[in-house]
Amino acid sequence: MPNAARKDGAKGTAGFVPTARLDALTDAVFAFAMTLLVINIELPDDFDPKTTHAFLQGLAGLSDTFIAYLITFVVLVAFWSGRAQATYDPEMASPAYARATLFHLLWVTVLPFSMLAVSRYNVAGAVWLYGANMILLAVTGILIARAAKRDSGHADAHDGRIEFALLIASAILSMLISLVSTDYAMLAYLLNVAAPYLRRRVGG
Numbered sequence: 001m002p003n004a005a006r007k008d009g010a011k012g013t014a015g016f017v018p019t020a021r022l023d024a025l026t027d028a029v030f031a032f033a034m035t036l037l038v039i040n041i042e043l044p045d046d047f048d049p050k051t052t053h054a055f056l057q058g059l060a061g062l063s064d065t066f067i068a069y070l071i072t073f074v075v076l077v078a079f080w081s082g083r084a085q086a087t088y089d090p091e092m093a094s095p096a097y098a099r100a101t102l103f104h105l106l107w108v109t110v111l112p113f114s115m116l117a118v119s120r121y122n123v124a125g126a127v128w129l130y131g132a133n134m135i136l137l138a139v140t141g142i143l144i145a146r147a148a149k150r151d152s153g154h155a156d157a158h159d160g161r162i163e164f165a166l167l168i169a170s171a172i173l174s175m176l177i178s179l180v181s182t183d184y185a186m187l188a189y190l191l192n193v194a195a196p197y198l199r200r201r202v203g204g
Contacts (some may be wrong), residue, residue, distance in 0.1 A: 006081070009114075016092070016093055016094055016097075016098050017092070017095070017098050018091070019091060019092065019093045019097070022093055022097075022098060022101050022102075023083075025101075025105065026079075026080070026083055026101065026105060029105045029106060029108055029109060030079075030080045032098065032109075033076060033078055033108050033109055033112055034077075035112055036099075036112035037069055037072055037073055037076075037111075037112050037115060038069065039112075040065070040069070040112055040115060040116045041062060041065050041066070041069055043058055043059075044058075048052065064119050064122070064186075065080070065119035065120070067119075067120070067186055068115045068118050068119040068130075068186060069115065071145070071186060071189045072111060072112075072114075072115045074192075075111075075134065075137070075167070075192070076111065078163065078192070079108070079137060079141060082141070082163065083144075091111070091172055093142040093151070093198055094141075094147060094150075094151045096147045096150075096151075096169060097144065097147035097148060097151055097194075100140055100143035100144040100146075100147050101144055102177050103143070104138045104140035104143075106117060106140075106142060107133055107136040107137045107140060108137065110133055111133055111137070114129050114130040114133040117129050117130065118130040118186065121180050122183070123182060124175075124178040124179055124182055124185075127174055127175060127178035127182055127185045127186070128175050128178065130171075130174075130186075131168065131171035131175045132171075133168055133173050134168075134189075135167075135168050135171050135172075137167070138164040138165075138168045138171075139164075140166075141164050142161065142164050145161070145164075148191045151160075157183070159198060166191060166192055166194065167189075167192055169191065170188045170189045170190075170191040171186045171188075171189075172189075173188040174186060174188035175191060175193070
């Protein structure tokens with residue numbers, strides 16, 4: 001994030017730690033979490049295909065895992081991109097901003113485990129675990145945005161509330177669907193593709 005943009009919007013709030021240090025930690029944690037996601041895609045230890053057809057059948061058996069992986073990866077990219085594109089973050093992070101960021105990263109590191117659970121276990125509890133993780137990511141994302149707006153003095157800065165609200169709504173919907181059918185619960189997260197459209201509608 002450009003330092004110039006931060007300096008222009010800064011109110012002179014007493015800093016706790018340079019925001020650039022939190023940005024570096026954020027990039028590292030997101031990169032590590034994204035790597036762990038693909039590591040969780042594993043074929044069974046006893047998988048020993050003798051033909052191409054058997055191999056493809058084995059891959060087809062991982063469809064739930066691939067769906068969970070793609071959804072989780074896209075969500076992580078969206079969160080990282082939102083942080084990377086923020087232009088009004090303060091140059092020095094306040095204690096509230098730093099706490100919100102670290103708490104957010106906590107739930108980023110948990111996400112590979114949540115993905116592993118929901119991809120391996122076809123039960124409602126796994127869907128609820130994944131959904132709770134998503135909600136906590138969204139809530140901490142909101143806290144970061146609010147702290148950044150307060151510290152920078154840019155009350156009109158984009159805070160991602162549409163995206164966060166849609167993610168929370170899709171997580172709750174996924175949980176509800178899981179009570180009826182876990183096979184379709186993860187599809188609720190496809191609602192998030194509508195976020196750009198909703199942001200234009202609300203912004204316009």
